[in-house]
Amino acid sequence: MSKYIDLSNPHRKKHFDFFKNMDCPHFNICANVEINGFLDFIKENNYPFTPTMVYFIARVANEIPEFRWRIRDNQILEHAAVNPSFTVNTEEADVFSFCTVDYFENFPTFLKNTLKVMDEMLTNPSMEDEAHRDDYLFLSAIPWVSFTSFSHAMHYTPADSVPRITWGKYFEAGDKILMPLSVQAHHAVVDGRHTGKYFQLFQEYMRQPESVL
Numbered sequence: 001m002s003k004y005i006d007l008s009n010p011h012r013k014k015h016f017d018f019f020k021n022m023d024c025p026h027f028n029i030c031a032n033v034e035i036n037g038f039l040d041f042i043k044e045n046n047y048p049f050t051p052t053m054v055y056f057i058a059r060v061a062n063e064i065p066e067f068r069w070r071i072r073d074n075q076i077l078e079h080a081a082v083n084p085s086f087t088v089n090t091e092e093a094d095v096f097s098f099c100t101v102d103y104f105e106n107f108p109t110f111l112k113n114t115l116k117v118m119d120e121m122l123t124n125p126s127m128e129d130e131a132h133r134d135d136y137l138f139l140s141a142i143p144w145v146s147f148t149s150f151s152h153a154m155h156y157t158p159a160d161s162v163p164r165i166t167w168g169k170y171f172e173a174g175d176k177i178l179m180p181l182s183v184q185a186h187h188a189v190v191d192g193r194h195t196g197k198y199f200q201l202f203q204e205y206m207r208q209p210e211s212v213l
Contacts, residue, residue: 002135005069005076019188020071020159027187028164029195030149032178033203035170039177041209050088051114054139057165058084058103059212060202061137067198069189070134071161076189079135086139088121097121100136107213134162142168150182161186 007013019025042052061067061082068079085100099121104110138152146169154160163185170179181202183195205212 002077002079005078007076015191016076016188019186020074022187023156025156025159025187026152026154026164026184027192027195028150028182028184029192029199030147030180030182031199032173033181033199033206034176035179035206036177037207038205038209039170047111048115050086050141051111051118053141053167054084054086054101054114055107055110056202056205056209056212057139057167058082058137059105060198060205061163061165062103062105063201064194064197066190066194067137067163067185069161071159071186071188072134077134082135082137084139085136087141088118136162138162138164140164140166142166145169146171147180147182150184152184159186159188161189163190 007016038053038056041047042049065078068082070077070079081103083101083103085098088097088099099114099118101110101114101117104113142150150166150168152164152166154164163183165184166182168180168182170177172178181199183198185195
Protein backbone atom coordinates (compact mmCIF):
# COMPACT_ATOMS: atom_id res chain seq x y z
CA MET A 1 0.00 0.00 0.00
CA SER A 2 1.15 3.53 -0.77
CA LYS A 3 0.94 6.23 1.87
CA TYR A 4 1.53 9.95 2.16
CA ILE A 5 4.50 11.05 4.27
CA ASP A 6 4.07 13.80 6.85
CA LEU A 7 7.25 15.86 6.90
CA SER A 8 6.96 16.79 10.55
CA ASN A 9 10.60 17.89 10.87
CA PRO A 10 10.68 21.62 9.97
CA HIS A 11 14.14 21.48 8.42
CA ARG A 12 13.23 18.45 6.28
CA LYS A 13 10.11 20.32 5.13
CA LYS A 14 12.26 23.34 4.18
CA HIS A 15 14.53 21.04 2.19
CA PHE A 16 11.55 19.65 0.28
CA ASP A 17 10.05 23.09 -0.41
CA PHE A 18 13.43 24.53 -1.46
CA PHE A 19 14.21 21.92 -4.13
CA LYS A 20 10.74 21.04 -5.43
CA ASN A 21 10.30 24.48 -7.00
CA MET A 22 13.60 24.56 -8.87
CA ASP A 23 13.61 24.56 -12.67
CA CYS A 24 16.16 21.75 -12.71
CA PRO A 25 15.72 19.85 -9.43
CA HIS A 26 17.48 16.60 -10.33
CA PHE A 27 21.07 15.73 -9.45
CA ASN A 28 23.19 12.89 -10.77
CA ILE A 29 26.09 10.92 -9.32
CA CYS A 30 28.21 8.59 -11.45
CA ALA A 31 30.73 6.15 -9.99
CA ASN A 32 32.44 2.89 -10.86
CA VAL A 33 31.38 -0.20 -8.91
CA GLU A 34 33.30 -3.46 -8.68
CA ILE A 35 31.34 -6.37 -10.17
CA ASN A 36 33.79 -9.31 -9.97
CA GLY A 37 31.55 -11.19 -7.54
CA PHE A 38 28.44 -10.50 -9.60
CA LEU A 39 30.00 -11.78 -12.84
CA ASP A 40 31.27 -14.93 -11.12
CA PHE A 41 27.83 -15.46 -9.60
CA ILE A 42 25.84 -15.24 -12.84
CA LYS A 43 28.38 -17.42 -14.67
CA GLU A 44 28.25 -20.14 -12.01
CA ASN A 45 24.43 -20.13 -11.98
CA ASN A 46 23.87 -19.48 -15.69
CA TYR A 47 21.82 -16.35 -15.00
CA PRO A 48 21.36 -13.77 -17.80
CA PHE A 49 23.18 -10.48 -17.21
CA THR A 50 20.50 -7.86 -17.90
CA PRO A 51 17.50 -9.13 -15.87
CA THR A 52 19.80 -10.09 -13.00
CA MET A 53 21.39 -6.62 -13.00
CA VAL A 54 17.91 -5.05 -13.15
CA TYR A 55 16.91 -7.13 -10.12
CA PHE A 56 19.83 -5.92 -8.00
CA ILE A 57 19.37 -2.28 -9.03
CA ALA A 58 15.69 -2.48 -8.13
CA ARG A 59 16.38 -4.46 -4.95
CA VAL A 60 18.64 -1.74 -3.58
CA ALA A 61 16.20 1.04 -4.53
CA ASN A 62 13.34 -0.75 -2.81
CA GLU A 63 15.39 -1.10 0.38
CA ILE A 64 15.92 2.67 0.68
CA PRO A 65 12.63 4.45 1.48
CA GLU A 66 13.55 7.73 -0.21
CA PHE A 67 13.93 5.94 -3.54
CA ARG A 68 10.28 4.94 -3.18
CA TRP A 69 9.15 8.52 -2.47
CA ARG A 70 7.33 10.42 -5.22
CA ILE A 71 6.05 13.98 -5.42
CA ARG A 72 2.32 14.06 -6.02
CA ASP A 73 0.15 17.17 -5.60
CA ASN A 74 2.99 18.90 -3.72
CA GLN A 75 3.06 16.08 -1.19
CA ILE A 76 5.31 13.05 -0.76
CA LEU A 77 3.81 9.66 -1.49
CA GLU A 78 5.73 6.57 -0.38
CA HIS A 79 5.14 3.43 -2.44
CA ALA A 80 5.37 0.04 -0.80
CA ALA A 81 7.42 -1.08 -3.81
CA VAL A 82 8.69 0.44 -7.06
CA ASN A 83 8.93 -1.44 -10.33
CA PRO A 84 11.75 -1.30 -12.88
CA SER A 85 11.11 -0.02 -16.39
CA PHE A 86 14.27 -0.64 -18.39
CA THR A 87 15.41 -0.40 -21.99
CA VAL A 88 15.75 -3.46 -24.23
CA ASN A 89 16.58 -4.02 -27.89
CA THR A 90 13.84 -5.03 -30.32
CA GLU A 91 13.54 -6.81 -33.65
CA GLU A 92 11.33 -4.04 -35.03
CA ALA A 93 13.84 -1.20 -35.35
CA ASP A 94 17.31 -0.08 -34.27
CA VAL A 95 15.87 1.81 -31.30
CA PHE A 96 14.99 0.46 -27.89
CA SER A 97 11.73 -0.42 -26.19
CA PHE A 98 10.69 0.26 -22.62
CA CYS A 99 10.26 -2.97 -20.70
CA THR A 100 8.24 -2.53 -17.52
CA VAL A 101 8.12 -5.43 -15.09
CA ASP A 102 6.78 -6.03 -11.60
CA TYR A 103 9.29 -6.08 -8.78
CA PHE A 104 9.39 -9.28 -6.74
CA GLU A 105 11.87 -9.68 -3.90
CA ASN A 106 11.93 -13.40 -4.67
CA PHE A 107 14.54 -13.60 -7.43
CA PRO A 108 13.33 -16.76 -9.27
CA THR A 109 9.85 -15.23 -9.53
CA PHE A 110 11.26 -11.92 -10.72
CA LEU A 111 13.52 -13.60 -13.29
CA LYS A 112 10.77 -15.80 -14.75
CA ASN A 113 8.36 -12.88 -15.12
CA THR A 114 11.01 -10.51 -16.50
CA LEU A 115 12.27 -12.92 -19.16
CA LYS A 116 8.70 -13.39 -20.36
CA VAL A 117 8.09 -9.64 -20.70
CA MET A 118 11.48 -9.09 -22.38
CA ASP A 119 10.58 -11.72 -24.97
CA GLU A 120 7.28 -9.99 -25.66
CA MET A 121 9.04 -6.65 -26.23
CA LEU A 122 11.16 -8.10 -29.05
CA THR A 123 8.24 -7.95 -31.47
CA ASN A 124 5.82 -5.70 -29.61
CA PRO A 125 7.89 -2.73 -28.41
CA SER A 126 6.47 0.04 -26.26
CA MET A 127 7.40 3.65 -25.53
CA GLU A 128 4.47 4.30 -23.20
CA ASP A 129 4.17 4.36 -19.43
CA GLU A 130 0.83 3.74 -17.82
CA ALA A 131 -0.93 7.04 -17.16
CA HIS A 132 -1.06 8.33 -13.58
CA ARG A 133 1.56 5.84 -12.36
CA ASP A 134 4.82 6.91 -10.77
CA ASP A 135 5.77 3.68 -8.97
CA TYR A 136 8.58 3.16 -11.47
CA LEU A 137 12.35 3.11 -11.58
CA PHE A 138 13.59 4.21 -14.99
CA LEU A 139 16.63 2.11 -15.91
CA SER A 140 18.79 1.99 -19.00
CA ALA A 141 21.99 0.35 -20.23
CA ILE A 142 24.75 1.89 -22.34
CA PRO A 143 26.87 -1.24 -22.88
CA TRP A 144 29.02 0.43 -25.55
CA VAL A 145 30.55 3.16 -23.34
CA SER A 146 32.33 3.25 -19.98
CA PHE A 147 30.88 6.68 -19.29
CA THR A 148 31.99 9.07 -16.56
CA SER A 149 28.87 11.26 -16.56
CA PHE A 150 25.31 10.98 -17.77
CA SER A 151 22.17 13.06 -18.29
CA HIS A 152 18.59 12.11 -19.17
CA ALA A 153 15.87 13.58 -21.37
CA MET A 154 12.88 14.39 -19.18
CA HIS A 155 10.02 16.73 -18.37
CA TYR A 156 10.36 18.96 -15.33
CA THR A 157 6.72 20.10 -15.21
CA PRO A 158 4.80 18.57 -13.60
CA ALA A 159 7.34 17.27 -11.11
CA ASP A 160 8.96 14.02 -12.23
CA SER A 161 10.43 12.36 -9.16
CA VAL A 162 11.12 8.92 -10.62
CA PRO A 163 14.82 8.04 -10.19
CA ARG A 164 16.87 7.26 -13.31
CA ILE A 165 19.61 4.63 -12.98
CA THR A 166 21.93 3.68 -15.83
CA TRP A 167 24.80 1.23 -16.12
CA GLY A 168 27.53 1.23 -18.75
CA LYS A 169 30.26 -0.91 -20.28
CA TYR A 170 32.35 -2.68 -17.66
CA PHE A 171 36.14 -2.75 -17.92
CA GLU A 172 39.24 -4.19 -16.25
CA ALA A 173 41.28 -2.12 -13.80
CA GLY A 174 44.07 -4.27 -12.40
CA ASP A 175 42.48 -7.32 -10.80
CA LYS A 176 39.08 -5.61 -10.60
CA ILE A 177 36.24 -5.40 -13.10
CA LEU A 178 34.48 -2.05 -12.81
CA MET A 179 31.13 -0.90 -14.16
CA PRO A 180 30.00 2.74 -14.38
CA LEU A 181 26.71 3.40 -12.62
CA SER A 182 24.71 6.62 -12.83
CA VAL A 183 22.04 7.46 -10.25
CA GLN A 184 19.82 10.48 -10.89
CA ALA A 185 17.13 11.59 -8.47
CA HIS A 186 14.89 14.53 -7.55
CA HIS A 187 16.66 16.53 -4.84
CA ALA A 188 13.45 17.34 -2.99
CA VAL A 189 13.04 13.70 -1.98
CA VAL A 190 16.52 12.18 -2.34
CA ASP A 191 19.68 13.68 -0.85
CA GLY A 192 23.37 12.93 -1.27
CA ARG A 193 23.26 10.81 1.88
CA HIS A 194 20.60 8.55 0.38
CA THR A 195 22.45 8.25 -2.93
CA GLY A 196 25.66 7.44 -1.07
CA LYS A 197 23.79 4.72 0.79
CA TYR A 198 22.53 3.42 -2.55
CA PHE A 199 26.07 3.06 -3.92
CA GLN A 200 27.34 1.47 -0.70
CA LEU A 201 24.58 -1.13 -0.60
CA PHE A 202 24.80 -1.84 -4.33
CA GLN A 203 28.56 -2.39 -4.05
CA GLU A 204 28.01 -4.76 -1.12
CA TYR A 205 25.51 -6.79 -3.16
CA MET A 206 27.79 -6.87 -6.22
CA ARG A 207 30.60 -8.34 -4.11
CA GLN A 208 28.43 -10.96 -2.43
CA PRO A 209 25.28 -11.46 -4.52
CA GLU A 210 24.67 -14.93 -3.12
CA SER A 211 24.12 -13.42 0.33
CA VAL A 212 21.11 -11.50 -1.01
CA LEU A 213 19.40 -14.37 -2.81
